[in-house]
Amino acid sequence: MSEKIKVPTMQELAASGNSAEILFWVGCAGSFDDRAKKITKAVVQILNKCEVSYAVLGTEETCSGDPAKRAGNEFLFQMQAFQNIQLLNGYDVKKIVTACPHCFNTLKNEYPELGGTYEVIHHSQLIQDLINSGKLAVQGGGQFKGKRITFHDPCYLGRANNVYEAPREILSRLDAELVEMKRCRTKGLCCGAGGAQMFKEAEAGNKEVNIERTEDALETRPDVIATGCPFCNTMMTDGVKNFNKEGEIQTLDIAELIAQAADL
Amino acid sequence: MGIGELSFIALSFLGLGLFTFNCVRIRKNIHLGVDVDRSGSLGARLKTTLLVAFGQKKMFKRPIPALLHLCIYAAFLFTQIELIEIFADGITGSHRAFQADLGVLYTFSISLIEVLSVLAFVATLAFLARRNLLKIPRFTMSEMTGWPKLDGNLILYFEILLICFIFMMNGADEVLHIQDGKGTYGFAISSRIGPVLFGGMSVETLHLIEQIGWWGHICMVFVFLNYLPISKHFHIILAFPNVFYSNLQEKGKFTNMESVKKEVELMFDPSADPYAAPAPDASDAAPTRFGAKDITDLSWKNLLDAYTCTECGRCTSSCPANQTGKKLSPRKIMMDTRDRMEEVGRNKRKNGKDHDDGKSLLGDYISEEEVWACTSCNACVEECPVNIDPLSIIIDLRRYLVMEESKAPSELTTMFTNIENNGAPWQFSPMDRLNWATEEH
Numbered sequence: 001m002s003e004k005i006k007v008p009t010m011q012e013l014a015a016s017g018n019s020a021e022i023l024f025w026v027g028c029a030g031s032f033d034d035r036a037k038k039i040t041k042a043v044v045q046i047l048n049k050c051e052v053s054y055a056v057l058g059t060e061e062t063c064s065g066d067p068a069k070r071a072g073n074e075f076l077f078q079m080q081a082f083q084n085i086q087l088l089n090g091y092d093v094k095k096i097v098t099a100c101p102h103c104f105n106t107l108k109n110e111y112p113e114l115g116g117t118y119e120v121i122h123h124s125q126l127i128q129d130l131i132n133s134g135k136l137a138v139q140g141g142g143q144f145k146g147k148r149i150t151f152h153d154p155c156y157l158g159r160a161n162n163v164y165e166a167p168r169e170i171l172s173r174l175d176a177e178l179v180e181m182k183r184c185r186t187k188g189l190c191c192g193a194g195g196a197q198m199f200k201e202a203e204a205g206n207k208e209v210n211i212e213r214t215e216d217a218l219e220t221r222p223d224v225i226a227t228g229c230p231f232c233n234t235m236m237t238d239g240v241k242n243f244n245k246e247g248e249i250q251t252l253d254i255a256e257l258i259a260q261a262a263d264l
Numbered sequence: 265m266g267i268g269e270l271s272f273i274a275l276s277f278l279g280l281g282l283f284t285f286n287c288v289r290i291r292k293n294i295h296l297g298v299d300v301d302r303s304g305s306l307g308a309r310l311k312t313t314l315l316v317a318f319g320q321k322k323m324f325k326r327p328i329p330a331l332l333h334l335c336i337y338a339a340f341l342f343t344q345i346e347l348i349e350i351f352a353d354g355i356t357g358s359h360r361a362f363q364a365d366l367g368v369l370y371t372f373s374i375s376l377i378e379v380l381s382v383l384a385f386v387a388t389l390a391f392l393a394r395r396n397l398l399k400i401p402r403f404t405m406s407e408m409t410g411w412p413k414l415d416g417n418l419i420l421y422f423e424i425l426l427i428c429f430i431f432m433m434n435g436a437d438e439v440l441h442i443q444d445g446k447g448t449y450g451f452a453i454s455s456r457i458g459p460v461l462f463g464g465m466s467v468e469t470l471h472l473i474e475q476i477g478w479w480g481h482i483c484m485v486f487v488f489l490n491y492l493p494i495s496k497h498f499h500i501i502l503a504f505p506n507v508f509y510s511n512l513q514e515k516g517k518f519t520n521m522e523s524v525k526k527e528v529e530l531m532f533d534p535s536a537d538p539y540a541a542p543a544p545d546a547s548d549a550a551p552t553r554f555g556a557k558d559i560t561d562l563s564w565k566n567l568l569d570a571y572t573c574t575e576c577g578r579c580t581s582s583c584p585a586n587q588t589g590k591k592l593s594p595r596k597i598m599m600d601t602r603d604r605m606e607e608v609g610r611n612k613r614k615n616g617k618d619h620d621d622g623k624s625l626l627g628d629y630i631s632e633e634e635v636w637a638c639t640s641c642n643a644c645v646e647e648c649p650v651n652i653d654p655l656s657i658i659i660d661l662r663r664y665l666v667m668e669e670s671k672a673p674s675e676l677t678t679m680f681t682n683i684e685n686n687g688a689p690w691q692f693s694p695m696d697r698l699n700w701a702t703e704e705h
Contacts, residue, residue, distance in 0.1 A: 026697075028690065030700070031688070031700060058698040059695050059698055061697055063683045065685050067679060067689050068680060070489075071666060071676050072663040072664075072672070074524045105514075109514050113520045114520060126666040131347075149268065155640075159646050160517075179630070186325075189584055190643065191638060192584060194639040197677075198266075204633075205585070207588040209585070209587075212588055213393070
């Protein structure tokens with residue numbers, strides 16, 4: 001992956017009188033966090049490969065307000081939301097895809113009452129559509145064929161929005177062995193990052209949540225821990241490192257798994 | 265009308281009257297909360313009530329306690345048939361008023377109640393063992409000492425008494441019926457254990473035992489009924505309305521605060537006059553607090569949740585913070601809310617409705633440490649068999665801390681500042697947002 005990727009922005013498209021069908025909402029983690037940027041690139045590779053009509057907001061994007069809202073700062077959340085909604089409505093955005101379940105939840109559920117109603121999907125749902133419609137093929141699963149993969153349900157995708165199947169359906173296309181953790185789907189254990197915990201030290205306890213969750217994952221003896229959230233990815237990556245297993249276990253986002261399997 | 269009927273009617277008035285009085289008190293307490301709209305979607309609400317409350321759907325996420333609970337639940341539901349007859353007999357002085365008319369159906373109904381009662385008896389013993397002998401963590405936590413522990417056990421003892429009285433009544437009656445030469449009633453259990461326990465006793469003794477069973481049962485019913493309002497066991501009634509009024513929207517959707525929305529809209533309105541006097545119609549209303557400091561800032565649904573909670577602890581045992589040794593326990597949030605609500609209600613009754621005891625839910629009952637330990641993962645909400653939502657209380661407490669007291673862990677204050685200044689929770693320049701697309705790595 002040495003070549004630069006072509007990423008259209010809404011601004012450029014609008015300036016040339018064009019528009020995009022889907023806005024790819026990158027989110028703060030996907031924009032700034034070094035690990036999450038790789039997930040963003042994988043999503044873009046998939047979008048480019050499938051010739052999806054999409055664009056990003058680029059430097060016009062700003063925090064969805066999710067962490068402020070979960071931390072109780074409703075003022076800040078609504079300030080962010082109003083700004084974003086003005087921008088999104090200005091570009092007449094109809095459909096949004098995002099690789100961050102927190103942005104996904106906020107945009108989908110909390111923006112409508114503030115004047116921003118869009119069809120919001122998680123990238124797992126978009127990839128599922130692309131595979132089902134034949135635009136994206138992952139024949140044989142590439143390097144993941146026969147590997148043991150376990151999927152960690154992000155709380156804001158699963159319990160918060162009842163999306164459990166899309167990521168699993170994608171993973172099932174990899175010809176890999178999908179193994180479930182003892183706590184999965186509605187019973188999935190949080191990675192410890194939600195509710196603005198990502199941005200603070202945990203309260204005093206006897207264990208970190210991500211260690212507890214990584215133990216669940218390790219019990220399945222996986223080759224890959226698949227995630228669908230940049231924050232879960234960080235937490236699980238750290239958890240795997242804590243057990244000195246980073247040499248044998250990869251922690252990858254579903255978009256990365258698909259992009260690598262499809263040899264993009 | 266004999267002394268028996270008069271006593272029964274007096275007892276009924278007393279029992280039902282006291283219960284009604286306490287229900288009114290609880291209803292008033294629930295109305296201490298602010299309004300929240302849970303109207304509409306009747307179809308979906310009925311369906312949820314049918315599945316979750318009547319159908320116990322969410323209980324079965326943990327099959328063993330669910331099965332045991334189902335036995336007691338089914339016995340409770342069907343025993344109401346026998347209770348109707350007890351009322352009919354009690355008021356009119358008849359004996360088994362429905363037997364003649366219902367015939368075989370009667371025998372079947374009583375037999376069903378008896379079989380369920382035996383199952384409930386076994387389940388009750390199992391529950392007692394779970395609470396007292398097996399070291400199940402969620403029953404031995406710090407919030408489950410003292411009254412909550414005693415409450416849990418008392419309920420089970422009451423149930424054992426209720427069941428024993430039923431079998432005294434039916435068992436002795438079976439033997440009397442046989443001694444009268446009318447043959448057996450044919451009740452599934454008491455026709456078998458009646459003769460074993462009471463066979464060969466004199467008619468007087470049998471009558472006495474039957475009467476002790478009958479009166480004992482109905483007295484226990486009234487005792488239990490009036491125990492409910494001071495006990496976690498009130499869930500047997502409130503579970504149904506609580507599930508009916510549950511949140512039907514996606515669990516990830518938090519409420520958008522209307523009071524904040526007005527302010528933010530004003531800030532975004534270029535034609536708004538910042539020095540304008542408030543609209544005259546709004547002037548009477550006292551400014552409401554942002555978020556919740558005390559139970560009066562919570563919604564009536566939060567308060568209904570608190571009275572509905574039966575302290576099973578599934579929420580706490582599924583909470584990631586609690587599992588990793590943090591102070592937070594969603595069950596304790598609900599218990600604290602209920603206890604504080606009882607206290608506020610008591611104070612208001614005693615000292616007038618404007619009384620302020622200087623205490624509050626946040627601080628005196630729930631600590632900031634608990635509030636900040638939550639990951640908002642919704643495991644507690646998902647887990648609750650009666651759709652209680654501890655998370656919405658936690659978030660409202662956070663809202664109060666942040667927006668009224670500017671009290672948040674310092675890292676979160678930094679996060680807020682970053683979002684305000686550069687539109688991201690970390691300190692990155694907004695102009696670098698698209699760098700990922702051009703960076704080589």
